[in-house]
Amino acid sequence: MNIDVETLFRAFNALIGKAAMTDDGFGDIFRQMMKALVRFDYVVVFAYRGKERPIDVYSTFDRDEHVVFVTLYQAGPYLLDPFYHTARERKEGVFRMRELAPDRFFSSEYYRTYYIQTGLAEEIGFFVPVDSNITVVLSLMRREQSGAFSPAEFAMLQKIEALVASMVKHYWTGMGPRFDAQLAARGKSRRRSKNAPRADTVWHDLNLTVRETAIVELVLQGHSSESIGLKLNISTGTVKVHRRNVYRKLGISSQTQLLSLYLKNLS
Incomplete structure (x- = not known):
C-alpha cells in the first residue's frame, strides 16, 4: 500500500487559513486526503438527526448513481441501514459495514431489494457526532469489481480517524437549522414534535x-x-x-x- 504524500500535503495546504468552507470545498479536500491513502470508488457524506430524513452533504456520484445512492435512500430505505442506526446511537469511530450489519443483513429483504442495487463490495464509514444530536457519516465505497478494503487499508483509516473527526467538528457543525428547514419544507415543524x-x-x-x-x-x-x-x-x-x-x-x-x-x- 503506497501513500501519495504529495496529494496528501496538497490537501492539507488547502485547509491552511480557512476558518470556514463550503460543503463541496471541504468534501473535495476529504476526498483528496483519502485518495492519497486508500483506493475507493465513491465518497458520500450524510448527516443524520433522529429519524429525520438524512441530509446529503457531499457525494461524488453521477446523475444515475445519485438516484440509487441518495434519492431512493432518502425516500425510506435509510431507516433500515446499519449506518443510520449506528449514527443514531452516537457512536464515534471508523467502521466497516459488515461490522455493524445484523446477522441476516445480507439475506434480508432490504439488502435484496435496495442495497444490492448499489453494486458495492464494501462500505467504510467515519462516524462523527457533532452538535444538536447530529452525526455526520463520511463513507468510502468500493464497487464489486474493486473488491473489499484490505486490513492494511482499514488500519490506515483507523489511524487518521481522529484527524478526520477534528476536521468535521470544525467545518461541518451548526447543521441543526438545515434539518429544521428540511422539516419546514416538508410541511412540518419542530414544534410539532408531540406528533x-x-x-x-x-x-x-x-x-x-x-x-x-x-x-x-x-x-x-x-x-x-x-x-x-x-x-x-x-x-x-x-x-x-x-x-x-x-x-x-x-x-x-x-x-x-x-x-x-x-x-x-x-x-
Whole structure:
C-alpha cells in the first residue's frame, strides 16, 4: 500500500487559513486526503438527526448513481441501514459495514431489494457526532469489481480517524437549522414534535403493538429470530409467534410484502 504524500500535503495546504468552507470545498479536500491513502470508488457524506430524513452533504456520484445512492435512500430505505442506526446511537469511530450489519443483513429483504442495487463490495464509514444530536457519516465505497478494503487499508483509516473527526467538528457543525428547514419544507415543524414522525407512526397506523413494531423493524433490518430474542430479552419462540401474528394482522405471507407495505406507508 503506497501513500501519495504529495496529494496528501496538497490537501492539507488547502485547509491552511480557512476558518470556514463550503460543503463541496471541504468534501473535495476529504476526498483528496483519502485518495492519497486508500483506493475507493465513491465518497458520500450524510448527516443524520433522529429519524429525520438524512441530509446529503457531499457525494461524488453521477446523475444515475445519485438516484440509487441518495434519492431512493432518502425516500425510506435509510431507516433500515446499519449506518443510520449506528449514527443514531452516537457512536464515534471508523467502521466497516459488515461490522455493524445484523446477522441476516445480507439475506434480508432490504439488502435484496435496495442495497444490492448499489453494486458495492464494501462500505467504510467515519462516524462523527457533532452538535444538536447530529452525526455526520463520511463513507468510502468500493464497487464489486474493486473488491473489499484490505486490513492494511482499514488500519490506515483507523489511524487518521481522529484527524478526520477534528476536521468535521470544525467545518461541518451548526447543521441543526438545515434539518429544521428540511422539516419546514416538508410541511412540518419542530414544534410539532408531540406528533410522532411518520417513521414512528406507520406501524401504529397498521394496528401493530409496541412489541410487534419492535420485532418487525428488527426483521426488516436483517436480524434473525435468535438475534431479535437476544436484543429484546425474549425467547426465539416468542419472536416467531409475534411474527406470525403480524403477518396475519397485515394479511401478508412474506418479508417482501412486509417491506413493500412499510415503504408504501412511509410515503
